Amino acid sequence: MSAGELTPVTPRRAATVLLLRDGPDGQDTPQDAQGGDGEHSPDELDAPERRDMVPEPAEAPEGSETPPEGLRNAAGGARLAVYMLRRRASMAFAGGAYAYPGGSVDPRDERMVTWAGPSRAQWARRLGLDPSEATQAQAIVCAAVRETFEEAGVLLAGPTPHTVVADTTGDDWETDRAALVARDLSFAEFLDRRGLVLRSDLLGCWARWITPEFEPRRYDTWFFVAALPRGQRTRNASTEADRTVWIRPGDAADGYDRGELLMMPPTIATLRQLAAHGSVADALAAAADRDLTPVLAQARVENGELVLSWPGHDEFTKHIPGVTGGPSA
Structure with missing residues (x-):
């Protein structure tokens, strides 16, 4: 992008969650996310302790689907499975693409909530924010938990710092979920009304991607597991x-490689990274050491082509011919 040619849109902060579970073929067994003592030292965010991560046999979740034909059993004996949704083709952003539950931070996500896990200041450091942005760090974590409940019906919160709710399928839960989606209810009000503690210790931060500066709709998104x-x-x-x-x-x-599933660069990049881990426990442990340097696409004109590149992700480099002008950063 040449200096002075375009003023980029300021990206909105957002959060998305890669929900994980273990199973014999990545399909059949949910993972227990309960456990932990609810108290953490300053170093625990970088080396989180998650105990009692024991899988239990269960049927496939109601309302979910098996993978598209031809996509099963290609990963050997790997047990790890991730929950994905396909965005409606009519959506203005990434329509038709497979993605994870997530969305923008609601300003009300900064309201105080009962909290378990690393402190807000610890999360600010982990997310790459200034230490003074502890409230903003809480908002990002709250957005991750809230959006997962809104879009997948899964809630990372419980009545105590040691537990999570066991079922969120009743009509009363659905009424609250719909009110959150409509923004008639803030997440803080929802948790307070039900006497719930947000379990930030059940999240691990995996990556951070920022929509390219040349896009009209931009997000600064943290990816959690x-x-x-x-x-x-x-x-x-x-x-x-x-x-x-x-x-x-x-x-x-x-x-994706066969052209059967449409995905945005952050989605396929995080999938390739997750594929190196065979279980939920492995992925959660790896999250503690993940580099959260933001990935931001770069644009330059080179030999009559517009070259779009994502640092560290050469597979997404694009060459668009027919562009005039000299090279630019």
């Missing part, structure tokens, strides 16, 4: 999605 809590079931609760699926990361990446 979390285990599906015992007893809870995902469901397609989002009006923005027309399909949901539990699928192994390697299988989803293979579908």
